[in-house]
Amino acid sequence: GAVVSQHPSWVICKSGTSVKIECRSLDFQATTMFWYRQFPKQSLMLMATSNEGSKATYEQGVEKDKFLINHASLTLSTLTVTSAHPEDSSFYICSASRGGANTGELFFGEGSRLTVL
Amino acid sequence: GDSVTQMEGPVTLSEEAFLTINCTYTATGYPSLFWYVQYPGEGLQLLLKATKADDKGSNKGFEATYRKETTSFHLEKGSVQVSDSAVYFCALTLYSSASKIIFGSGTRLSIRP
Numbered sequence: 001g002a003v004v005s006q007h008p009s010w011v012i013c014k015s016g017t018s019v020k021i022e023c024r025s026l027d028f029q030a031t032t033m034f035w036y037r038q039f040p041k042q043s044l045m046l047m048a049t050s051n052e053g054s055k056a057t058y059e060q061g062v063e064k065d066k067f068l069i070n071h072a073s074l075t076l077s078t079l080t081v082t083s084a085h086p087e088d089s090s091f092y093i094c095s096a097s098r099g100g101a102n103t104g105e106l107f108f109g110e111g112s113r114l115t116v117l
Numbered sequence: 118g119d120s121v122t123q124m125e126g127p128v129t130l131s132e133e134a135f136l137t138i139n140c141t142y143t144a145t146g147y148p149s150l151f152w153y154v155q156y157p158g159e160g161l162q163l164l165l166k167a168t169k170a171d172d173k174g175s176n177k178g179f180e181a182t183y184r185k186e187t188t189s190f191h192l193e194k195g196s197v198q199v200s201d202s203a204v205y206f207c208a209l210t211l212y213s214s215a216s217k218i219i220f221g222s223g224t225r226l227s228i229r230p
Binding site for chain 1: 158159160162206220223
């Protein structure tokens, strides 16, 4: 099946620094990518929808200035956590869609674990 | 609001045991329902899906039937294997919000040899 890769798989940073996480679709072009956040023993919460060539659509309660999303090409979306703080520590997961999410054609990355000290 | 509730884990079973992971949903529209699986160190993968009432999704010996009357989509397998050890997520999407997929909290399944 289609492959989506995230990098880095884990990162530790100091409070106040910014961290960039990449999401790549390796063998297909993804018009839409999604970013999720997962807390321990909780479900994946959709943070934002990223469309190639346009601004991301953020879910209610997600700070767009805190979580910068860029979808500059059909195979790459990036999530930058700016001025990270310990409460931003979490598991971030991306997915890529070849069509609408309603078809079930979503392909997920392995996730990136962020720890902010 | 729209939501998915699934049984808490972890669930530990012996090999060849029967598996049920319960999932119920609340939705304002007519959802499509999914089960995703996440094996250790890997991303989520679609396991099976059902798009309308009474549909049965099946894959790799797993089955789930879309029950509109009980708003449920329970996952079952008749005889589990060690290789089925993973985290299982129930999820839904709504036609009106096709880009948004709502996940349950996940159920960790461990199978003993």
